[in-house]
Amino acid sequence: MSLEQFKNRNVGIQNYTTLDLGKSPETGMEQFTQVVKRTFKGDLFAGLGVIMKAMLKALFKGDMHTVKYPFEKLPISPRYRAIHDMLRLLESGNYRCIGCGLCEKICISNCITMDTRYDEEQRKEVSEYTINFGRCIFCGYCAEVCPELAIVHGGRYENAAEQRAGFSLFEDMLTPIDKLNLQQEYDGFGAVSPNADENIKQTPLAY
Amino acid sequence: MEHEAEVVSGYATEYSGMRWGMFFIGEYANMITISIIAAIVFLGGYDAASTFGWLFIMLKIAFFFFLMLWVRAAWPHVRPDQLMWLCWKVLMPLALVNILITALVILL
Numbered sequence: 255m256s257l258e259q260f261k262n263r264n265v266g267i268q269n270y271t272t273l274d275l276g277k278s279p280e281t282g283m284e285q286f287t288q289v290v291k292r293t294f295k296g297d298l299f300a301g302l303g304v305i306m307k308a309m310l311k312a313l314f315k316g317d318m319h320t321v322k323y324p325f326e327k328l329p330i331s332p333r334y335r336a337i338h339d340m341l342r343l344l345e346s347g348n349y350r351c352i353g354c355g356l357c358e359k360i361c362i363s364n365c366i367t368m369d370t371r372y373d374e375e376q377r378k379e380v381s382e383y384t385i386n387f388g389r390c391i392f393c394g395y396c397a398e399v400c401p402e403l404a405i406v407h408g409g410r411y412e413n414a415a416e417q418r419a420g421f422s423l424f425e426d427m428l429t430p431i432d433k434l435n436l437q438q439e440y441d442g443f444g445a446v447s448p449n450a451d452e453n454i455k456q457t458p459l460a461y
Numbered sequence: 462m463e464h465e466a467e468v469v470s471g472y473a474t475e476y477s478g479m480r481w482g483m484f485f486i487g488e489y490a491n492m493i494t495i496s497i498i499a500a501i502v503f504l505g506g507y508d509a510a511s512t513f514g515w516l517f518i519m520l521k522i523a524f525f526f527f528l529m530l531w532v533r534a535a536w537p538h539v540r541p542d543q544l545m546w547l548c549w550k551v552l553m554p555l556a557l558v559n560i561l562i563t564a565l566v567i568l569l
Contacts (some may be wrong), residue, residue: 289550293550302535303533305531305534
């Protein structure tokens with residue numbers, strides 16, 4: 255949609271056509287002729303035709319408005335707060351978490367548990383990190399407070415699982431090392447969704 | 462009156478899972494049965510002598526089934542007064558005319 259079209263706010267006025275309803279019948283004979291006329295006009299079949307056209311367009315011209323959900327997904331907004339992701343440094347492949355413990359402190363539902371220790375090079379390493387997703391309210395404070403952008407909210411919103419332990423361990427949330435090149439950088443708070451351009455519609459204002 | 466196109470479609474909102482599924486299995490079984498009966502009664506039914514009799518009755522049944530889905534998609538919620546208008550003032554006179562024409566054909 256070009257800017258010129260977008261600036262034209264008067265949608266609605268120029269597309270209105272007044273319906274010619276004719277005059278309403280007064281005598282019984284006029285009412286009868288109106289019913290007979292409507293009987294043989296076949297307006298109901300026009301409605302069927304519209305639906306048939308829409309169906310053929312959807313099936314054969316790819317103008318489908320629905321999404322086959324488990325196989326296709328709509329892009330979600332980067333602001334969406336789904337299951338957390340633990341990101342890695344792109345250069346070295348190490349996890350970004352420095353074990354500062356801010357996320358554990360700020361977590362208002364006390365669902366983050368972490369343990370750190372000094373490794374042999376006297377660097378802090380995360381020995382244990384779990385998020386109890388039974389308690390997590392997905393407020394996003396942990397991601398907001400993280401100084402290294404190590405913990406972010408990912409796009410995994412299908413939370414049904416057979417075992418709740420499945421996605422709460424550090425290793426489960428960490429980007430797999432072989433998929434490091436596919437790691438998505440967090441866009442930041444306030445980022446627009448990837449299909450934001452398509453979602454823009456003219457507001458039908460008629461003043 | 463069933464309001465399928467609306468968010469609250471009557472009792473269907475009060476059920477989920479398989480209980481909801483049972484209602485719809487029932488409805489669709491009903492639709493399939495009606496399609497078969499309509500194909501037999503109105504469209505000539507099954508021709509055992511023809512090679513492709515099985516195929517044609519399948520197509521007839523499919524036509525009636527599709528017709529129901531088509532009508533439901535085209536007019537999701539016909540207002541009761543419009544339905545009354547259609548049935549009493551349009552379909553009923555047409556059916557009477559149909560009876561008259563059939564009687565004339567039999568007479569002659």
